[in-house]
Amino acid sequence: MIRAISRDDIRNRIHDRIRHKVRGTLARPRLAVYRSLKHISVQIIDDTGGRTLVSASSTEKSAGTASGGNVAGAKQIGKVIAERAKEHGIKQVVFDRGGYLYHGRVKALADAARAAGLEF
Numbered sequence: 001m002i003r004a005i006s007r008d009d010i011r012n013r014i015h016d017r018i019r020h021k022v023r024g025t026l027a028r029p030r031l032a033v034y035r036s037l038k039h040i041s042v043q044i045i046d047d048t049g050g051r052t053l054v055s056a057s058s059t060e061k062s063a064g065t066a067s068g069g070n071v072a073g074a075k076q077i078g079k080v081i082a083e084r085a086k087e088h089g090i091k092q093v094v095f096d097r098g099g100y101l102y103h104g105r106v107k108a109l110a111d112a113a114r115a116a117g118l119e120f
Helices: 007-021 071-087 105-115
Strands: 030-035 040-046 051-057 094-096
Touching: 030 105, 040 071, 040 105, 051 071, 071 105
Parallel strands: 030 094
Antiparallel strands: 030 040, 040 051
């Protein structure tokens, strides 16, 4: 029996390809994006140590956004992650789009993080 390939399967294949090229170090950690229909979340990860340094999500009440399912919410999360990264002394990151197209909410989040002071 042949199993149908879902969009999530395709995204995971693309993400695996990206992850072979993109590695986060303590000097320049990886900014990883996850996008669902209603929310968006982002983590700054040190791959050599295997730990999350900073995270932000539209599900948090302290993020100050009602929804992450739109461009405005993604921009707000981008500002929040940049502020939290600065508090931890992180200035440069490697951007990991997570297999999503660099368009819409993913692009808005990246642009807002850059505008708030993170360097990609």
